[in-house]
Amino acid sequence: MSRPVPHIDVRSITETDIPDWTRALNTGFLRTPDVAETEVADRASYIVPSRTLGAFDAGRCVATFRSFAQELTVVGGATVPADAISNVTVTPTHRRRGLLNRMMAHDLAAAKERGDVVATLIAAEYPIYGRYGFGPATWAAEWTVDVPRAGLDPRWAGPEDGGRIDIVDSADVRKIGPELHERVRLAQPGATDRDERWWQVATGAVRLDRSPWTEPFFAVYRSAGGEAEGLVSYLADDKWGDGKQPLNTASVKWLIAATPEAERNLWRYLCSIDWITTVRSGWRAPDDLLPFFLPDPRAARITTLADWLWVRVLDVVRALEARTYEGQGELVLEVEDGAGLAGGRYRLRAAADGASCAPTTAPADLTLDVAELGALWLGDESAVRLAALGRVREERAGAAKVADALLRTSRRPWCPDMF
Numbered sequence: 001m002s003r004p005v006p007h008i009d010v011r012s013i014t015e016t017d018i019p020d021w022t023r024a025l026n027t028g029f030l031r032t033p034d035v036a037e038t039e040v041a042d043r044a045s046y047i048v049p050s051r052t053l054g055a056f057d058a059g060r061c062v063a064t065f066r067s068f069a070q071e072l073t074v075v076g077g078a079t080v081p082a083d084a085i086s087n088v089t090v091t092p093t094h095r096r097r098g099l100l101n102r103m104m105a106h107d108l109a110a111a112k113e114r115g116d117v118v119a120t121l122i123a124a125e126y127p128i129y130g131r132y133g134f135g136p137a138t139w140a141a142e143w144t145v146d147v148p149r150a151g152l153d154p155r156w157a158g159p160e161d162g163g164r165i166d167i168v169d170s171a172d173v174r175k176i177g178p179e180l181h182e183r184v185r186l187a188q189p190g191a192t193d194r195d196e197r198w199w200q201v202a203t204g205a206v207r208l209d210r211s212p213w214t215e216p217f218f219a220v221y222r223s224a225g226g227e228a229e230g231l232v233s234y235l236a237d238d239k240w241g242d243g244k245q246p247l248n249t250a251s252v253k254w255l256i257a258a259t260p261e262a263e264r265n266l267w268r269y270l271c272s273i274d275w276i277t278t279v280r281s282g283w284r285a286p287d288d289l290l291p292f293f294l295p296d297p298r299a300a301r302i303t304t305l306a307d308w309l310w311v312r313v314l315d316v317v318r319a320l321e322a323r324t325y326e327g328q329g330e331l332v333l334e335v336e337d338g339a340g341l342a343g344g345r346y347r348l349r350a351a352a353d354g355a356s357c358a359p360t361t362a363p364a365d366l367t368l369d370v371a372e373l374g375a376l377w378l379g380d381e382s383a384v385r386l387a388a389l390g391r392v393r394e395e396r397a398g399a400a401k402v403a404d405a406l407l408r409t410s411r412r413p414w415c416p417d418m419f
């Protein structure tokens with residue numbers, strides 16, 4: 001049990017708290033607490049003080065928490081307003097005394113009041129956020145491609161579909177990227193919006209003190225019609241083996257593609273660069289097409305697989321009505337929520353022409369915690385699996401299968417971004 005510390009003040013910060021808040025943030029994330037003025041100025045340029053919490057012990061910041069407005073794409077391509085949570089830290093001397101409990105309760109209550117449909121975050125460690133009603137809604141995988149093993153034709157001279165690939169510079173990326181990303185993220189359940197600062201950081205226009213900038217390569221794929229449909233940012237190292245054997249790795253920082261052709265051609269391009277013998281994919285969807293673009297898919301090995309975007313449903317009705325369903329049917333869900341934010345019994349009616357969801361007194365088909373609803377909502381998790389684990393209770397035989405037929409999707413959701 002955590003020991004509460006009532007004398008510690010948890011409150012929204014003001015502009016003048018930003019240096020001390022940043023020092024506490026860096027301390028919590030094990031980064032040097034020596035805060036440069038440029039870092040403070042950068043943070044002041046984008047954080048919203050009213051949505052940025054600090055815990056103060058005798059006037060000194062000992063915990064940090066920040067949220068911001070986010071748009072999250074749901075199944076079917078609509079977006080919902082989300083409360084995106086980031087920068088969660090408690091100083092090591094003040095841990096396990098309930099400070100995260102207090103900051104989370106404060107933020108989720110404000111998000112509910114504001115009308116956000118869900119809260120989202122990317123968890124540093126798996127065991128932290130389930131207790132607050134978050135469930136892992138998307139996963140991410142990282143592949144390492146052994147290029148010589150992949151069996152690709154070494155004579156490849158570029159796209160064979162009439163498209164082309166060009167190396168572009170960071171100013172081009174700031175022009176092409178935002179529009180392409182809008183197209184990509186609205187077609188990708190689990191994806192989130194990117195603001196202008198995202199593109200500035202990704203192209204070195206804004207440099208972060210905490211991570212030294214190395215200019216990456218950028219390449220764009222344009223279709224035969226001349227439209228920019230894919231963009232990749234990658235770094236290459238310089239490694240040679242005995243006998244002057246090239247052993248270089250291309251590490252993808254991010255790759256977005258609006259069509260499978262763009263995706264295929266960008267991976268093909270990366271695997272065709274002379275001297276590159278290994279391609280590291282960066283974080284991708286767990287069902288990414290990458291391995292199957294290679295004649296020998298076993299040349300692409302999953303080197304990391306992990307939970308990624310966690311979702312906490314705040315408004316069950318709007319969450320379930322916002323998405324579409326591949327099947328048709330009805331389900332009554334008893335949603336349990338210890339925090340009292342989203343609990344209740346709801347009837348979901350899913351049909352090809354849209355879904356409706358409303359509170360009901362009808363008998364429940366399935367009983368589940370709001371965290372499990374978060375894991376099921378974007379279609380990734382299986383209710384049958386959760387029932388086998390004892391985390392979803394079937395009140396009517398076969399109800400978990402009905403839930404899967406309604407909620408699961410043919411492609412897995414994916415959040416390309418870290419925040």
Ligand SMILES: CC(=O)SCCNC(=O)CCNC(=O)[C@H](O)C(C)(C)COP(=O)(O)OP(=O)(O)OC[C@H]1O[C@@H](n2cnc3c(N)ncnc32)[C@H](O)[C@@H]1OP(=O)(O)O
Nearest residue numbers: 001002086087088089090095096097098099100101124127
């Ligand atoms: C979205 C993001 O920003 S992810 C980044 C999260 N931050 C970090 O990982 C930085 C390092 N860790 C920390 O700063 C802190 O340990 C935090 C923020 C994870 C937790 O803060 P605390 O104030 O110690 O949490 P608090 O005391 O409120 O604990 C609440 C409950 O969660 C549990 N808990 C807290 N952290 C962890 C953890 N890392 N693993 C498992 N359980 C945890 C506590 O035991 C407690 O359980 P109880 O209520 O049953 O007693």
